[in-house]
Amino acid sequence: MSTPAAEETVHDLVGVGIGPFNLGLAALAEPLELDCVFLDSGEEFRWHPGMMLDGATIQVPFMADLVTMADPTSKYSFLNWLKQVGRLYPFYIREDFHALRAEFDQYYRWVAGQLNSLRWGRTVEQVDYDAESDLFTVTALREGSDMEGSGVETYRAHSLVLGIGTEAFLPAPLRELAEQAPERIRHTSRFLDERQQALADGSVAVIGSGQSAAEVYLELLESQPEHGARLEWITRSARFQPMEDTRLTLEMTSPEYADHFHGLPTPRRDELLAQQQTLYKGISADLVDRIYEALYRHSAVRAVDTALLTDAEVTSAVAGPEGVELSLHHRQTGQRSRRQVGQIIAATGYRPRRPEFLAPVEPLLRRLPDGRLDVTRDYRIDSLGGSDENGSREQGDGAGEAGRGRIFVQNGEEHTHGLSAPDLGMGAYRSARILASLTGREVYPLERRIAFQDFGPAEQTQETRA
Structure with a gap:
């Protein structure tokens, strides 16, 4: 193994794992003035290849792509992919919101092929944190290929986002x-x-x-x-x-239900998750x-x-x-x-993976008494400060202190945020909220209330939904 190749660049963000959620974050970050790099041990993007059955469809509407629910004008939308490959009109005539699973896999690959921030063949071995510089160092093993030899690389960054998926x-x-x-x-x-x-x-x-x-x-x-x-x-x-996918039930993937769920005691959250199995x-x-x-x-x-x-x-x-x-x-x-x-x-x-590469920064991680990650409302798992105990300066406000070192998690928060965690349709919202924390501003507008129902006690008001 060669000596680590240290980058001089200090990235705003290093992402570990490139599944749909970190791929969506990369696509939404690409037009911004952010220096991001995403690492994955695979040689290319692959989405559930063992279950790519002929005719199988995704279980959510096609708008649950990588970007649309945060930025409907993005060039990385599913509809734009359909247009580019000449399938937009056939999809329109089909009149089905649920795209083929194989189509979504092709769409994901199309987006991945356009993003320069993705690094394939990198297995993250270790993450370290230096308090003096307030920087993370990510050490990754690069597998050999025809283009470049194997070796060890290091990446320095202000923030991390974990999108390592499940096993x-x-x-x-x-x-x-x-x-x-x-x-x-x-x-x-x-x-x-x-x-x-x-x-x-x-x-x-x-x-x-x-x-x-x-x-x-x-x-x-x-x-x-x-x-x-x-x-x-x-x-x-x-x-x-x-x-169960009735309309009022689907409102349980809303930001306000995540607010409500996150505010409950841990034992009650676990009880609710057990009761909600058929919802997803x-x-x-x-x-x-x-x-x-x-x-x-x-x-x-x-x-x-x-x-x-x-x-x-x-x-x-x-x-x-x-x-x-x-x-x-x-x-x-x-x-x-x-x-x-x-x-x-x-x-x-x-089940969620337990990343061994985080061992050096374990003292920085927020954990519940049973060892699970204690994920803040804005998807942070570190205790470095810069926001209140809810993970943001105000409840429901995704904008935090820009430039501060922090660790975010994607699809590792079902036990703290509820059934929206694995939902593809909420992936773009979560990415938008993470980007708001990174930049200190809402680059992509964040919805606060989308549901007609209240999930907790509410005083009677004259508020109506538009």
Whole structure:
């Protein structure tokens, strides 16, 4: 490993990770007088490649792109991409707000290809902070390529933003199986790459209750006449729950609901999140209907070799010569049962990453008693000062003290801000608020009130919505 190549430049911001949220921040920062650089260990932008199923759509309207909800005039909008590639009129005639997932992936790549602030092939190893200069130093390992050799680079900056995303999660019984017999189980994040292996043993169980589980089950069901494998879909949910996306419910992704949620005690926030699972982790109603239609259609011409099990919690998964023996607990009846399957596809979601590279600055980080990050209202996780305990000079005001060293987080604040954290539609708002803190002014106007409803006690007033 070579000696670190230290940059003389002091950046306004270094971003770690380039997923949709940091990509959106980079796009919104590009026209501003900010010196930003974003680092990612990947060689290019990739968005859920293992679940890029044919015909799958995003679950939010296309306006939830990288920039539109902060700056509808940005050249980096989804609509401009459609115009540039000659698909704007076909999209208009289609009359569907929900774009294809493959289209959004192409759009993201198009934006990434235009931004000079992105640095690929950089794995961040360490972050340090110097109090005297009030600067962060980010040390990154650069992988070798045809254009440049491998080595270590350092980047200095006033501020950091973490957009490292989440990692695939397996509950304890499936995690034990993955350690003992990894060839018998795969997460949906690897589905397309390992689809054939999943069908190799004649039977497969999809475990999970959300959109990914439903998409994988439908894809395997539709192709069952060709592959012939028995299919099982097992969920611990009481039913195959559709996502609740009624209009007043969607107001819970509003800035004022985030204000309300952030102000609640931590135990109450955790209770609410547990109650709100179907608001963003359910299955689109259209997909539920398509699955039923497929079952009905196939059953008209053949016996469909499948089973759908609800309220069934996997308590153990043991690999043997014939496959995997699953022990299930039916939560309504209390009964226990066993099932034998060849392969398992785990649609068990994702969990926030815990970045080891932050260890040197751990004393600066705000944490809750249980160790989770204590994220301020304006998405900061440091204790360097420069704003009040809510993370801004006034509640609801994203503008802070410009130029002060601080650490922001993107999509790592679900436990402090509520279900807006992973929502693509609120990504541009969060980026706009971070940029307001960095610059000390609202470059992109920040909405304060968009909801018709009040989420906490409210005095009667004559205020009306325009």
